[in-house]
Amino acid sequence: MSTEPLLRVRGLSKHFPVRDGFRSGGLVRAVDGLDFEVWPGQTLGLVGESGCGKSTTGRMLVRLLEPTAGSIEFAGRDITHCGRRDLRSLRQDLQIIFQDPYASLNPRHTVGRIVAMPLQVNGITPPGGVRARVRELLELVGLNPEHYNRYPHEFSGGQRQRVGIARALALRPRLIVADEPVSALDVSIQAQVVNLLRDLQRDLGLAFVFIAHDLAVVRHFCHRVAVMYLGRVVEIGDRDDIYQRPQHPYTRALLSAIPDITRLGPAGRIRLTGDVPTPLNPPSGCRFRTRCWKARDICATEEPALTTRDGGTQSTACHFPESGPLAVPGPEAVEEVPT
Known part of the structure; x- marks a missing residue:
């Protein structure tokens, strides 16, 4: 294991203002001072009850939400308040898999276009071309490359989540935030998707922040576990220590x-x-x-x-x-x- 963490979070907070008419109604302290690290090739599980701030934390890590306070360091670089230009280069190393495979894919785009979008936005032309790379990614996640021209509604929930995983892998990231990637799937499909993520981690050397409320899935997939309650981490440690x-x-x-x-x-x-x-x-x-x-x-x-x-x-x-x-x-x- 590397001696330096890939991701380092210190004092991370996110407060949402609440208004009562024209007056301020206080602050919702969704996340209130988190400290943790993620090492290369490691999976950190974030667990807790619904509403404890897990998903808000995940969105701050990939800078879909602006933190209220604290710092986020990725590969030794402070990314807490990166501008749009800096975020474009950051996206190549830091990606997210969303919870709902039905809502996270554009129904008007084919699967091929959805997976190719990160490459096109970043102006990347891989060897052999974009189409060949997309077919390779679809095969990597267990889908038929011939489904390139199909639309999301033609796939099952588990297949749609595989499309989301392929899109996250398009830029060869170093860390992926998986925001409850199996909670919307049937139990029989959950194991397939989790095993796929484990295989990808082993083959590609990926690091994960795995957000979930299913403790059995977390035990199967994560190396370290952080338990959250009401916006705070109340316990963090190696998987075996936490569970035993x-x-x-x-x-x-x-x-x-x-x-x-x-x-x-x-x-x-x-x-x-x-x-x-x-x-x-x-x-x-x-x-x-x-x-x-x-x-x-x-x-x-x-x-x-x-x-x-x-x-x-x-x-x-x-x-x-x-x-x-x-x-x-x-x-x-x-x-x-x-x-």
Whole structure:
């Protein structure tokens, strides 16, 4: 592994203003101070509940959204506020796969034109011509090159997502942000697409930021995992550490929801009470404290820092982190969760 990360994020934030008529109604703190790195050839998984800021983070990484604060470094270059001219060259190294294969493809364009568009926009003529390169990309993602002149509506959901992957690969990028690329697909097709991404990563040396809420898919594909809650990273570490020895109560609650036929009965599930707080007015101190069974007075007054303990590689933002392997509490512990 390279000694320097390909992508380095520090203090990344995105706040959306809310207006009440002509007056300001405050700020939605969709993403509020993220720190993480991605190394070449590595996959970082971003997981969490819907609305925690995963997709907003992904769009900031590829500069589809302008960050409110913080910095994004790609290959040692600060790209946080790149202009349009600089972004054009950046697109060759940094691409995105969108969540919905039905909405991300122009229905008026053929598949050949869709995949060729990045090459044409950047004025790139590959050896053998654009048409030959597009056919090569279609074959690379498991599609028939003869489908060059077909339209998106003639393909299934899984095939459309493969077209989106081919488009992302057209410029030979170094890092791809995959924004829930399998969540809109049938379960039987999800495994095929994830295995395709793994093969492409191995053959092309790609790095991924893989955004998902399916923890089983993340465990299969990602090397490192960052768990997000209400715009913050609450735990980050190697995949095995996160899944086998989670330290943050929220991570433990997420993992307890994974179906497991070896764990029977209702006692195996940590059921969080209450609703996720609004990002318009997040709780003071630890944002998870209103749903945490370990919350104490300090959790309301002091925000926990993302800290690495005992010289390990796993960092947790919690005043009272768990230790040891995952041990799901019984119903009596879960009933004490404050609302």
